[in-house]
Amino acid sequence: MSATVLEIKNLTRRFGAFTAVDAVTLAVNAGEVFGLLGSNGAGKTTTIKMLTTLLPPSAGEARVAGFSITRQAVSVRRAIGYVPQAVSVDGSLTGYENLLIFAKLYDIPRREQQTRIREALEFMGLTADGGRLVGEYSGGMVRRLEIAQSTLHRPQVLFLDEPTVGLDPIARDAVWKLLVDLRANYGTTLFFTTHYLEEAESHCDRIAIMHKGRLAALGTWKELEASLGSGVHTLDEVFIHYAGGILDSGGSFRDVSAERATAQRLG
Amino acid sequence: MTATFIRPFTGFVEKIFVITEFELRKLRHDFTELITRALQPALWLLIFGQVFNRSGAMRTGNVPYLDFIAPGILAQSVLFVAIFYGINVIWERDLGIVQRFLASPTPRAALVLGKGFSAGIRTLSQTVIVYALSLLLGVKLNWRPLALLNVLVVVVLAATLFSTFSLIIACIVKTRERFMGVGQVLTMPLFFASNAIYPTAIMPGWLRAISHLNPLTYVVDALRAFMLAGSTSALGLGRDYAVILLTTTILVLIGARLYPHLAT
Numbered sequence: 335m336s337a338t339v340l341e342i343k344n345l346t347r348r349f350g351a352f353t354a355v356d357a358v359t360l361a362v363n364a365g366e367v368f369g370l371l372g373s374n375g376a377g378k379t380t381t382i383k384m385l386t387t388l389l390p391p392s393a394g395e396a397r398v399a400g401f402s403i404t405r406q407a408v409s410v411r412r413a414i415g416y417v418p419q420a421v422s423v424d425g426s427l428t429g430y431e432n433l434l435i436f437a438k439l440y441d442i443p444r445r446e447q448q449t450r451i452r453e454a455l456e457f458m459g460l461t462a463d464g465g466r467l468v469g470e471y472s473g474g475m476v477r478r479l480e481i482a483q484s485t486l487h488r489p490q491v492l493f494l495d496e497p498t499v500g501l502d503p504i505a506r507d508a509v510w511k512l513l514v515d516l517r518a519n520y521g522t523t524l525f526f527t528t529h530y531l532e533e534a535e536s537h538c539d540r541i542a543i544m545h546k547g548r549l550a551a552l553g554t555w556k557e558l559e560a561s562l563g564s565g566v567h568t569l570d571e572v573f574i575h576y577a578g579g580i581l582d583s584g585g586s587f588r589d590v591s592a593e594r595a596t597a598q599r600l601g
Numbered sequence: 602m603t604a605t606f607i608r609p610f611t612g613f614v615e616k617i618f619v620i621t622e623f624e625l626r627k628l629r630h631d632f633t634e635l636i637t638r639a640l641q642p643a644l645w646l647l648i649f650g651q652v653f654n655r656s657g658a659m660r661t662g663n664v665p666y667l668d669f670i671a672p673g674i675l676a677q678s679v680l681f682v683a684i685f686y687g688i689n690v691i692w693e694r695d696l697g698i699v700q701r702f703l704a705s706p707t708p709r710a711a712l713v714l715g716k717g718f719s720a721g722i723r724t725l726s727q728t729v730i731v732y733a734l735s736l737l738l739g740v741k742l743n744w745r746p747l748a749l750l751n752v753l754v755v756v757v758l759a760a761t762l763f764s765t766f767s768l769i770i771a772c773i774v775k776t777r778e779r780f781m782g783v784g785q786v787l788t789m790p791l792f793f794a795s796n797a798i799y800p801t802a803i804m805p806g807w808l809r810a811i812s813h814l815n816p817l818t819y820v821v822d823a824l825r826a827f828m829l830a831g832s833t834s835a836l837g838l839g840r841d842y843a844v845i846l847l848t849t850t851i852l853v854l855i856g857a858r859l860y861p862h863l864a865t
Contacts, residue, residue: 383864383865386704387703387704388700388703388704388861388864388865389864389865408706411704411705411706412706414704416700416701416704418697418700418701418704419697420695420696420697420700421696421697421698422696422697422698422700422701423698424623424627424698426627426630426631427623427626427627427630428630431623431626435619435622435623436705438615438619439616439619439702439705439706439707440705440706441612441706467630483701484701595695
């Protein structure tokens with residue numbers, strides 16, 4: 335039994351009268367690949383924002399790598415990496431510079447900075463492009479650089495909000511191969527959201543499905559499939575059973591436009 | 602024992618310079634911005650300044666009007682550039698850059714101050730332009746090293762002050778459209794309710810009172826004292842620096858509190 339690296343208890347976030355995340359409780363083990371699924375507006379991004387200390391919860395508590403997200407926010411930030419859904423590297427800097435700034439912000443010792451950056455570029459297959467402006471990168475390269483940037487300091491938990499949105503299947507596979515390697519090499523716990531059910535099925539140890547802010551299901555795909563009763567069930571059937579009909583989906587104008595903008599920038 | 606106090610402080614200062622460094626690296630990749638920025642002070646000095654200098658309409662005592670206005674135009678161009686700085690912040694928010702920085706352990710005040718300083722260093726190009734034009738127009742400049750150094754310090758501080766003010770507005774309005782509107786509404790009153798292009802002595806009483814609440818007035822006063830040969834401060838240099846530093850500190854503290862709201 336491995337240690338718990340993420341412990342969420344009754345985590346709740348309200349925006350006025352609207353409850354975006356409603357008393358979510360779950361735990362994630364160290365080294366686990368954990369997928370958070372749900373329709374637009376189900377509360378996935380709000381959950382990630384609370385766990386990464388960007389948004390204070392209205393109620394409940396969570397501990398990341400043993401630190402409280404409300405009382406020990408700075409320690410949490412040191413222990414995590416975060417790849418937001420939107421493009422988070424700077425197009426007007428080179429790939430190398432984008433990594434260097436985070437090496438410095440995360441206090442990686444000066445004598446180690448160059449080695450870490452070189453290794454990260456190599457690991458992500460970006461060695462030849464380190465000196466180019468990120469504005470000239472392809473979508474897949476941007477995502478790989480973002481993952482390199484958020485793992486330079488060897489975080490215990492890496493949060494990824496729809497890491498493969500807007501990428502073509504080949505780039506998606508490349509990103510996943512790196513994420514899997516990352517866990518194998520450094521034992522990094524991966525906590526991510528996605529809309530792609532196949533990705534969740536092939537890469538996750540366990541998944542959680544959110545619906546209208548609540549945790550609708552939690553377990554391995556096999557367990558969730560079995561919970562629908564005997565017979566063979568498709569991924570879509572399992573998802574729709576727990577997440578409601580696809581047409582039921584919410585999400586604000588801002589969420590949707592941000593997602594499309596990201597897809598456009600990366601695609 | 603002292604190390605526990607010094608370490609967080611040096612770490613904080615280091616982070617400010619990391620943020621500044623990378624803002625400046627962006628300039629190295631694309632410096633067209635520096636050239637286009639030089640245009641505005643040139644127009645004000647060459648056209649507005651020359652015309653009013655000839656007309657003799659402004660009573661500026663024994664200082665020629667062009668000499669009087671040169672430090673004012675430097676302050677103005679610093680203000681105009683810094684006040685739209687928030688637009689970058691909104692852009693970085695629409696991407697995920699702000700979120701990425703806020704999820705890092707960097708102190709919020711260091712993020713805000715680092716951006717402010719970079720705005721300050723960016724405005725140094727305008728300082729060079731205003732000096733070059735002033736020289737061309739026969740303005741009697743003070744070339745003593747200490748005076749020059751003070752001009753640079755005041756310019757960087759002023760840009761930090763107004764760019765942080767701009768960042769605060771960005772944190773409140775959050776969209777580019779609203780920001781452009783608010784930016785326009787604020788810039789002109791700040792500029793006209795100051796001593797930049799006319800002495801406060803010729804203002805009606807109410808406007809003069811407002812101008813004394815305007816940090817730009819103190820920036821211009823300090824620049825006028827340091828930039829021109831044989832010029833002195835009308836308001837007192839100690840007071841100028843005190844107002845500028847205090848306002849900047851208060852704005853940075855407010856900015857550091859509001860900046861995290863951009864990620865929500």
